Amino acid sequence: MSLEQAKKIAAFKAVDEYVRNDTVVGVGSGSTVVYAVQRLAERVKAEGLRLVCIPTSFQARQLIIDAGLVLGDLEQNPRIDCAIDGADEVDADMVLIKGGGGCLLQEKIVASCAAQLIVIADYTKDSKRLGEQYKKGIPVEVVPMAYVPIRDRIAAKYGGKLQLRMAVAKAGPVVTDNGNFILDWHFPDTIVNGWDEINRDIMMIPGVVETGLFVKMATKAYFGLADGSVIERSA
Numbered sequence: 001m002s003l004e005q006a007k008k009i010a011a012f013k014a015v016d017e018y019v020r021n022d023t024v025v026g027v028g029s030g031s032t033v034v035y036a037v038q039r040l041a042e043r044v045k046a047e048g049l050r051l052v053c054i055p056t057s058f059q060a061r062q063l064i065i066d067a068g069l070v071l072g073d074l075e076q077n078p079r080i081d082c083a084i085d086g087a088d089e090v091d092a093d094m095v096l097i098k099g100g101g102g103c104l105l106q107e108k109i110v111a112s113c114a115a116q117l118i119v120i121a122d123y124t125k126d127s128k129r130l131g132e133q134y135k136k137g138i139p140v141e142v143v144p145m146a147y148v149p150i151r152d153r154i155a156a157k158y159g160g161k162l163q164l165r166m167a168v169a170k171a172g173p174v175v176t177d178n179g180n181f182i183l184d185w186h187f188p189d190t191i192v193n194g195w196d197e198i199n200r201d202i203m204m205i206p207g208v209v210e211t212g213l214f215v216k217m218a219t220k221a222y223f224g225l226a227d228g229s230v231i232e233r234s235a
């Protein structure tokens, strides 16, 4: 089974188990969420479900609109029943790295408004510790004018290297949906836990907007496996 199939079975299972009539759904970002939106649209059509979908990015908004789903926002729906989102890595304690695709701030806001954050992923995201499989570091979204002092402070305190994420089809850095830059922190592999404190500490640096560390947020994770099965992990 391909990686895409593994993403799809995880996404379908999450939607089937968590979404029912009148659910307000947070729609995450990334390549796995595409399958979740596909399944939401299929079920709306087949079962006549009434759903409201709250996007976590420009991409998610487009997915919702293109699928003909009802688009909502936090002004009208400050309480979300479940947010369904991908992850770059999930550790044994259900700490997540997110933001590999540049979306983390709105994802964390939406997840914080949700009764449940459900992670959907393929088996390459399932790790004992962060950095075991995902090698692109922990994204930190920062106000552009502050990227150098923030970079230097995190490196001085915790070690490792922080790289300004550069755009591919544009000269210069990636600019997030919120107009910010992203520093990817390639943290030293001596850091294996204590992410809650590290996250809080980094968040206190002026100019840090959000980190891609999601600690104590995910309630359940579905991992699609190569053999066609899906395993679940709960917080």
Ligand SMILES: O=C[C@H](O)[C@H](O)[C@H](O)COP(=O)(O)O
Pocket: 028, 029, 030, 031, 032, 033, 085, 086, 087, 088, 098, 099, 100, 101, 102, 103, 104, 107
């Ligand atoms: O910035 C992107 C988001 O945090 C994604 O949810 C995360 O990168 C996982 O994306 P994918 O499902 O494409 O692996």
